[in-house]
Amino acid sequence: MFNLPNPQIGGPELFVLEFGDIVAYFSPYTAVLFAFALLFTVLVIVSRPERQVDIAFGGDAYYTKEVEPDLLRFQRFMAIACGLATLGAMVTGDVFNFTLFASMIGITNIGIVAAYRNRHVLNAAFQYGIVAMLATVPLFGGAAIVLSSTGTLSMWELFTAAVAVPLIAKAFLVLGVMGEGMAPFYIAKAEITRAQGAPFILMVHVSSLLLFLRVMEIVISM
Amino acid sequence: MTPNRSFITRISATISRVENLTALYALLVVIVAVLGLVTLPFIAYHDDQLYPKTLNPASTLDPYDRGGVPFGTTPIKAQYLENSPYAGYVTTYLTPFSQWLADTTHHMGTTIVAHPGGIIDEILYNTRGFDTVVETSILFVAFAIASYLFRRDE
Numbered sequence: 001m002f003n004l005p006n007p008q009i010g011g012p013e014l015f016v017l018e019f020g021d022i023v024a025y026f027s028p029y030t031a032v033l034f035a036f037a038l039l040f041t042v043l044v045i046v047s048r049p050e051r052q053v054d055i056a057f058g059g060d061a062y063y064t065k066e067v068e069p070d071l072l073r074f075q076r077f078m079a080i081a082c083g084l085a086t087l088g089a090m091v092t093g094d095v096f097n098f099t100l101f102a103s104m105i106g107i108t109n110i111g112i113v114a115a116y117r118n119r120h121v122l123n124a125a126f127q128y129g130i131v132a133m134l135a136t137v138p139l140f141g142g143a144a145i146v147l148s149s150t151g152t153l154s155m156w157e158l159f160t161a162a163v164a165v166p167l168i169a170k171a172f173l174v175l176g177v178m179g180e181g182m183a184p185f186y187i188a189k190a191e192i193t194r195a196q197g198a199p200f201i202l203m204v205h206v207s208s209l210l211l212f213l214r215v216m217e218i219v220i221s222m
Numbered sequence: 223m224t225p226n227r228s229f230i231t232r233i234s235a236t237i238s239r240v241e242n243l244t245a246l247y248a249l250l251v252v253i254v255a256v257l258g259l260v261t262l263p264f265i266a267y268h269d270d271q272l273y274p275k276t277l278n279p280a281s282t283l284d285p286y287d288r289g290g291v292p293f294g295t296t297p298i299k300a301q302y303l304e305n306s307p308y309a310g311y312v313t314t315y316l317t318p319f320s321q322w323l324a325d326t327t328h329h330m331g332t333t334i335v336a337h338p339g340g341i342i343d344e345i346l347y348n349t350r351g352f353d354t355v356v357e358t359s360i361l362f363v364a365f366a367i368a369s370y371l372f373r374r375d376e
Contacts, residue, residue: 018305019352021272074370081363088356100356107360111367124240131247138251145258151268154301166265168258175254179247186240 010217023093023156029217033090033210040206041083044076047199074115079200082108086207090214093155096143098218099176103139105207106132106180112204113187124186135179142172158222165222177215181208272301273350282324284331300349 010027017024026034049072055062082105089101110132113125146169147153157163183204227235236242281287300306316324324330 018302020306020349021301022350022352023302023305070374074366077366078363081359085359094350094353096350097353097356100353100360104356104360104363107363107367111363111370114367114371127240127244130244134244134248134251138254145265147271147273148267149265151271152301153272157301166261168254168261168265171254172258175250178250182243182247185243 010221017091021094021154022097023154024088024091025093025156026091030091030214033213034087037083037086037090037206037210040203041080041087044079044083044200044203049075050199071115075112075200078108078111078115079203082112082203082207086210089211095146095153095155095158095173095218096140097153098214099139099143099173102177102180102211102215103132103136105211106135106183109180109183109204109207112200113183128183128186131179131182135176135182137176138172139176139180142169142176145169145172155218155221170219170222174215174219177211181211184208272299274299282328282330287331298349302349306349 010029013025013027014031015026017026049067051067052065053062054065085101085104085108089098089105092098092101110125110129113121113128116122116125143153146158146165149166149169150158150163152158152163158165187201187204237246278284278287298306320330
């Protein structure tokens with residue numbers, strides 16, 4: 001039905017899924033990202049939380065940490081939602097739809113880290129929340145500039161050579177994705193990776209990484 | 223805390239604190255926003271917009287009157303018309319009750335705004351229905367987080 005105007009970056013088009021004006025597409029590039037996100041979503045669904053053991057030094061004592069069912073259920077739900085948002089962001093063919101999925105990834109990331117009770121983790125989650133909320137301004141601003149200066153939002157049109165997207169719109173898009181995908185910094189700083197309920201945290205890293213790869217494809221193709 | 227720390231050590235020490243990352247990101251946003259303001263005169267508004275918006279204050283559906291006849295076919299503007307052959311503007315989809323409300327009162331436009339889906343403006347572009355699904359999902363996730371955090375300590 002369609003043909004990708006610029007097949008050098010994403011490769012030839014494999015499959016197209018139409019939602020009205022929003023046309024999701026699978027090229028080798030987006031299909032690989034999609035498969036990767038799908039794999040990690042499945043891993044999140046089937047995996048069980050890590051049970052940690054703290055060993056008291058200088059003796060034989062050790063104590064195990066309990067993972068509350070409530071926390072487990074909520075974090076698994078958030079991680080699955082994050083995985084679904086990542087799946088959408090990987091294959092969508094519309095700039096505004098992509099920014100929506102990006103901000104959904106940001107919100108689910110906040111949800112994953114905000115479920116803890118540790119004070120320093122909550123501090124990090126709060127700081128990340130501020131950045132993610134601030135990032136929606138350049139994110140949606142970038143999409144708005146794209147729409148107003150080119151008259152369309154469809155990547156199939158924007159990727160053609162005839163349509164010139166202003167540099168500042170691309171910069172805004174990248175900056176917005178930077179803010180939404182900044183969560184791994186906070187995770188590393190607050191050392192949440194080894195906190196209880198560990199496997200769901202990995203979704204934060206996966207989604208941020210994939211989001212960066214996708215926005216690079218979009219910005220270079222435009 | 224040696225007095226003669228190198229430049230790189232100082233930068234590294236600054237951004238190693240989580241609290242400073244917000245300020246750093248805000249600084250980046252300010253720089254790019256200033257660049258955007260500088261380049262703004264060189265960006266031209268594209269006249270042939272795919273999603274046009276006109277305001278008709280006299281209409282009872284004011285700010286949401288997009289035109290079109292209810293229960294009739296309305297030619298719409300869309301990127302890929304072949305994907306939505308039966309779509310029309312939102313006025314085409316008014317129920318008889320909404321049509322009666324719009325005919326007799328002046329509050330139908332505000333009713334759309336007060337409607338949970340109405341604050342999402344994209345619902346008025348029927349070719350972009352997928353956006354509406356994602357937006358409501360974002361709202362749902364945000365409510366889920368808020369309710370979990372609120373009900374956690376009872």
